[in-house]
Amino acid sequence: MAIRIDDLGKAVVEAQYAVRGPIVARAQELERQGREIVYCNIGNPQALKQKPLTYLRQVLALCEYPRLIEEGASLFPRDVRETAKALLEGSKHGLGAYSESKGIRMIRDAIADFIRDRDGIDADPDRIFLTDGASKGAQSALQILIADPRDGIMVPIPQYPLYSATITLMEGRQVSYYMDEDQDWRLSRAKLDEALEQAKKEGTRVKGIVVINPGNPTGSVLDEQNVDMIIDFARENNVAILADEVYQENIYVQGAKFFSFAKAMARKSVTDVSLFSFHSCSKGFLGECGHRGGYFEIRNIPEDVAEQILKLQSISLCSNLAGQIATYCMVRPPRPGDESHQLYVQEREGILSALRERAGIIAEGLNAIPGITSNTVAGAMYAFPRITLPPGKTDSQYCMALLEETGVCVVPGSGFGQLPGTAHFRTTLLPPTEKLREVVEKIGKFHASYR
Numbered sequence: 001m002a003i004r005i006d007d008l009g010k011a012v013v014e015a016q017y018a019v020r021g022p023i024v025a026r027a028q029e030l031e032r033q034g035r036e037i038v039y040c041n042i043g044n045p046q047a048l049k050q051k052p053l054t055y056l057r058q059v060l061a062l063c064e065y066p067r068l069i070e071e072g073a074s075l076f077p078r079d080v081r082e083t084a085k086a087l088l089e090g091s092k093h094g095l096g097a098y099s100e101s102k103g104i105r106m107i108r109d110a111i112a113d114f115i116r117d118r119d120g121i122d123a124d125p126d127r128i129f130l131t132d133g134a135s136k137g138a139q140s141a142l143q144i145l146i147a148d149p150r151d152g153i154m155v156p157i158p159q160y161p162l163y164s165a166t167i168t169l170m171e172g173r174q175v176s177y178y179m180d181e182d183q184d185w186r187l188s189r190a191k192l193d194e195a196l197e198q199a200k201k202e203g204t205r206v207k208g209i210v211v212i213n214p215g216n217p218t219g220s221v222l223d224e225q226n227v228d229m230i231i232d233f234a235r236e237n238n239v240a241i242l243a244d245e246v247y248q249e250n251i252y253v254q255g256a257k258f259f260s261f262a263k264a265m266a267r268k269s270v271t272d273v274s275l276f277s278f279h280s281c282s283k284g285f286l287g288e289c290g291h292r293g294g295y296f297e298i299r300n301i302p303e304d305v306a307e308q309i310l311k312l313q314s315i316s317l318c319s320n321l322a323g324q325i326a327t328y329c330m331v332r333p334p335r336p337g338d339e340s341h342q343l344y345v346q347e348r349e350g351i352l353s354a355l356r357e358r359a360g361i362i363a364e365g366l367n368a369i370p371g372i373t374s375n376t377v378a379g380a381m382y383a384f385p386r387i388t389l390p391p392g393k394t395d396s397q398y399c400m401a402l403l404e405e406t407g408v409c410v411v412p413g414s415g416f417g418q419l420p421g422t423a424h425f426r427t428t429l430l431p432p433t434e435k436l437r438e439v440v441e442k443i444g445k446f447h448a449s450y451r
């Protein structure tokens with residue numbers, strides 16, 4: 001007899017991932033029927049016409065087809081050819097062979113340099129693991145931490161559903177802590193303590209806290225005091241920090257700045273809080289989601305635990321090699337004086353300034369609609385506006401109706417978690433600027449009629 005749904009583990013069946021849930025399935029169905037759909041449901045920049053960086057694609061092309069390093073001199077800048085050559089030498093056997101489980105050493109060295117330059121702190125290439133996107137890194141960290149069904153991981157609400165879904169898969173407990181919407185989604189010590197106390201009462205052993213900075217879906221950027229506060233909380237309560245920092249380049253408003261947990265921990269000389277920090281090629285100005293590149297760095301983790309992390313990595317042999325090359329290009333871009341530098345800077349600034357403009361358009365546009373309020377979109381790629389719904393309606397019904405009527409595909413707030421009694425949706429700011437203006441206008445008209 002063929003396998004039946006009842007044969008599956010409960011954890012698999014119960015895991016939820018709203019970003020690609022029933023609303024998206026319906027959007028795809030409508031698209032097949034010929035409707036124009038604007039996909040604002042997922043942070044997938046190149047699916048919304050963002051152009052790949054020339055430098056990155058040129059390096060990748062040469063690594064995939066090394067003959068062009070010599071024969072393509074008229075097509076590829078000198079520094080690109082030199083970079084590809086060095087990467088192939090560093091990889092030893094090219095892109096078709098497995099690498100070390102942690103990833104190519106030369107790339108891990110470049111990541112360590114990137115962290116040193118970014119934060120002014122030391123970084124150890126042996127404590128860096130290349131992964132297929134940040135998702136795989138977060139999953140490894142959660143797998144390491146969840147050892148028992150009573151083990152809990154603190155997760156922000158609203159959160160990116162990678163965390164809730166993976167905790168369900170690993171059969172751990174999600175311990176939700178609320179971010180404060182009225183304070184631009186800041187974290188408060190009181191809310192962390194409250195969540196922890198409640199978890200303890202329920203017999204949960206809290207092992208880690210996830211922090212997403214800049215925030216998905218909130219679009220908020222944590223200030224230095226907030227980062228310090230979380231480190232103090234983690235230290236006092238003996239929990240590891242999982243710092244999801246994939247949007248570190250996506251900061252749009254004056255005064256907002258990215259503070260890494262690694263830097264804050266070094267500044268405070270904290271050596272007794274374990275830290276996993278994640279970065280990715282999918283976001284920032286690269287938007288190379290399909291290349292599945294990323295890494296995580298560990299700090300304050302004893303050698304025997306690090307060995308177990310390495311063992312986990314080695315079970316899948318290594319992360320994909322093209323993603324590793326993309327990660328190298330992220331952390332080691334062309335330098336002033338390199339032939340490809342000028343174009344690189346021009347493309348980077350073009351993408352970031354368009355995102356900055358759209359962050360303003362979406363927040364202002366949504367705030368102008370009666371019944372919708374949005375915080376400033378300070379970072380990341382999303383707005384998470386609060387909506388007033390007619391009695392008896394849910395945010396999922398709202399988003400489905402929005403899709404059916406306008407072709408705009410967004411994700412209901414319930415997919416990320418929200419304070420009971422409130423309703424939201426998440427939209428990306430990724431559609432091309434004119435399209436985004438149309439999206440805002442369509443949401444405005446729809447909202448007025450829905451109420």
Ligand SMILES: Cc1ncc(COP(=O)(O)O)c(C=O)c1O
Binds near residue numbers: 134212279280281
């Ligand atoms: C907060 C956050 N973390 C991790 C990821 C996963 O990214 P990746 O493509 O690197 O797996 C995403 C993707 O949207 C995200 O928003």
